[in-house]
Amino acid sequence: xxxxxxxxxxxxxxxxxxxxxxxxxxxxxxxxxxxxxxxxxxxxxxxxxxxxxxxxxxxxxxxxxxxxxxxxxxxxxxxxxxxxxxxxxxxxxxxxxxxxxxxxxxxxxxxxxxxxxxxxxxxxxxxxxxxxxxxxxxxxxxxxxxxxxxxxxxxxxxxxxxxxxxxxxxxxxxxxxxxxxxxxxxxxxxxxxxxxxxxxxxxxxxxxxxxxxxxxxxxxxxxxxxxxxxxxxxxxxxxxxxxxxxxxxxxxxxxxxxxxxxxxxxxxxxxxxxxxxxxxxxxxxxxxxxxxxxxxxxxxxxxxxxxxxxxxxxxxxxxxxxxxxxxxxxxxxxxxxxxxxxxxxxxxxxxxxxxxxxxxxxxxxxxxxxxxxxxxxxxxxxxxxxxxxxxxxxxxxxxxxxxxxxxxxxxxxxxxxxxxxxxxxxxxxxxxxxxxxxxxxxxx
Amino acid sequence: xxxxxxxxxxxxxxxxxxxxxxxxxxxxxxxxxxxxxxxxxxxxxxxxxxxxxxxxxxxxxxxxxxxxxxxxxxxxxxxxxxxxxxxxxxxxxxxxxxxxxxxxxxxxxxxxxxxxxxxxxxxxxxxxxxxxxxxxxxxxxxxxxxxxxxxx
Numbered sequence: 001x002x003x004x005x006x007x008x009x010x011x012x013x014x015x016x017x018x019x020x021x022x023x024x025x026x027x028x029x030x031x032x033x034x035x036x037x038x039x040x041x042x043x044x045x046x047x048x049x050x051x052x053x054x055x056x057x058x059x060x061x062x063x064x065x066x067x068x069x070x071x072x073x074x075x076x077x078x079x080x081x082x083x084x085x086x087x088x089x090x091x092x093x094x095x096x097x098x099x100x101x102x103x104x105x106x107x108x109x110x111x112x113x114x115x116x117x118x119x120x121x122x123x124x125x126x127x128x129x130x131x132x133x134x135x136x137x138x139x140x141x142x143x144x145x146x147x148x149x150x151x152x153x154x155x156x157x158x159x160x161x162x163x164x165x166x167x168x169x170x171x172x173x174x175x176x177x178x179x180x181x182x183x184x185x186x187x188x189x190x191x192x193x194x195x196x197x198x199x200x201x202x203x204x205x206x207x208x209x210x211x212x213x214x215x216x217x218x219x220x221x222x223x224x225x226x227x228x229x230x231x232x233x234x235x236x237x238x239x240x241x242x243x244x245x246x247x248x249x250x251x252x253x254x255x256x257x258x259x260x261x262x263x264x265x266x267x268x269x270x271x272x273x274x275x276x277x278x279x280x281x282x283x284x285x286x287x288x289x290x291x292x293x294x295x296x297x298x299x300x301x302x303x304x305x306x307x308x309x310x311x312x313x314x315x316x317x318x319x320x321x322x323x324x325x326x327x328x329x330x331x332x333x334x335x336x337x338x339x340x341x342x343x344x345x346x347x348x349x350x351x352x353x354x355x356x357x358x359x360x361x362x363x364x365x366x367x368x369x370x371x372x373x374x375x376x377x378x379x380x381x382x383x384x385x386x387x388x389x390x391x392x393x394x395x396x397x398x399x400x401x402x403x404x405x406x407x408x409x410x411x412x413x414x415x416x417x418x419x420x421x422x423x424x425x426x427x428x429x430x431x432x433x434x435x436x437x438x439x440x441x442x443x444x
Numbered sequence: 445x446x447x448x449x450x451x452x453x454x455x456x457x458x459x460x461x462x463x464x465x466x467x468x469x470x471x472x473x474x475x476x477x478x479x480x481x482x483x484x485x486x487x488x489x490x491x492x493x494x495x496x497x498x499x500x501x502x503x504x505x506x507x508x509x510x511x512x513x514x515x516x517x518x519x520x521x522x523x524x525x526x527x528x529x530x531x532x533x534x535x536x537x538x539x540x541x542x543x544x545x546x547x548x549x550x551x552x553x554x555x556x557x558x559x560x561x562x563x564x565x566x567x568x569x570x571x572x573x574x575x576x577x578x579x580x581x582x583x584x585x586x587x588x589x590x591x592x593x594x595x596x
Contacts, residue, residue, distance in 0.1 A: 063535075066535075067531070067535065069548070070507070070509070070510055070531065070546075070548040071548065072534060072535075072538060072545030072546065072547075072548070073545065073547075075535060075538050075539075075545070076538050076545060079538060079539045083539075091539055093535060093539070101532045101535055101536070102532065102535045102536035102538075102539045102540075103536070103539075104539045104540045
């Protein structure tokens with residue numbers, strides 16, 4: 001998710017929640033809008049039909065009595081009540097043998113009387129409500145009254161109920177949508193603030209603590225988010241300081257460092273590497289490691305070991321004299337490097353790894369070591385040649401012979417000759433000359 | 445023998461009762477200017493085909509009960525239709541339009557009283573003593589004692 005992008009209004013939780021709620025509520029509302037008008041119109045229709053039936057009953061009773069007793073006023077009253085109904089369409093009076101006694105119709109075409117006989121007590125057709133009411137007086141069947149009413153009133157009423165339902169339903173939908181929007185704004189508002197704060201924090205923009213106004217889950221989330229951001233800030237500072245320290249360290253460390261990714265492309269090098277290999281970072285970073293090493297005459301077995309991802313420590317690598325390294329190889333000698341290879345696995349993925357190569361120029365060290373060894377060897381040879389007399393020597397006070405380790409008494413000259421590099425040349429000192437050769441000394 | 449005699453007596457009584465039926469006269473309110481009515485007009489009035497007097501006033505019809513012999517005689521003589529047919533006609537007229545159907549009264553006294561109290565009423569009764577508030581009108585210009593009078 002790209003947090004740099006602001007959430008599109010159509011993709012916001014608020015919109016989704018509102019749409020989701022409406023998806024549930026609207027069908028229910030539509031169900032009520034569609035279903036209830038029919039139910040209401042059904043009730044209304046039944047009420048109307050009952051009213052029609054009552055009128056038919058009253059008229060038939062009036063007719064029956066009027067016909068039986070010739071109280072024409074009763075007939076007139078019943079009929080006039082029926083005809084007062086603005087939906088009245090026709091009235092037909094049949095006698096007991098279904099012959100037409102009387103007929104009045106407001107219809108364009110007179111009703112088909114034959115089809116109306118044996119009619120159901122009430123029947124609702126497409127546009128006509130038809131009623132059939134027997135006329136009985138003192139248990140004597142006098143005939144049947146057939147009435148027809150237009151269903152316009154029902155249709156109009158149904159239309160009005162439907163229109164009213166649509167208006168109420170639509171208003172309810174709008175109100176509910178508005179209500180949901182407001183409620184979700186109240187509920188999700190803090191989440192939106194947290195999301196915006198997280199986005200700005202990810203962009204390293206200034207972050208101000210979000211105020212937690214409630215103690216519910218959102219309040220806990222807000223508080224936790226503030227704490228998390230504070231900790232992240234502190235860790236970020238520590239990380240920056242650590243990075244600065246390691247950057248300083250890498251910049252000043254005499255060892256040449258080189259990191260490569262898992263595809264063996266060089267990620268970074270330090271100053272010592274650039275100095276050692278006489279290359280600028282831009283010429284190295286991003287290039288294949290193999291290419292650089294081959295260019296620097298690394299032995300192929302070393303390159304292969306590295307490319308196989310092997311770890312090794314302090315392996316000496318000898319680079320033959322090279323034109324490109326002439327500044328380093330001042331005397332055209334072999335450049336000796338100590339190479340350490342360390343493989344570092346990513347903390348997030350075991351498959352992802354980086355390799356750290358540490359290179360140290362040990363040419364001078366080896367040379368110094370070799371010189372030291374040579375000097376030591378020379379010294380040892382010299383030492384072997386020097387025989388030094390040390391310690392107490394048991395010597396005869398008279399003859400001056402010296403007793404050796406084996407207990408033998410040796411002449412002084414022989415002993416010294418055997419135990420030192422001293423050589424003797426014999427002669428006489430003046431006193432001995434005087435003593436042994438007095439004649440010689442008197443002539444002198 | 446006795447049985448035959450009894451039949452003869454009963455038949456004689458029946459014949460005498462029919463023969464003693466009194467003349468039917470047409471009566472209107474004493475204030476009604478009409479003094480004569482044509483039988484055809486009378487037929488139209490009682491069939492419901494005429495509902496207003498020539499002066500424009502609604503005719504207030506009074507009729508006998510359906511089982512009345514007077515009515516039967518009147519319908520047979522003047523309307524020349526059965527009471528059932530005439531009644532159907534009245535019902536048809538009632539449901540079709542605004543007319544004043546006849547008031548059916550059970551006794552001659554009530555009929556006479558009705559005519560006496562309703563200025564534009566008309567009825568037919570057997571010729572007996574009439575109150576001064578009603579008057580008998582001629583039918584087709586004939587008095588009830590005229591041999592040509594239809595409702596004898």
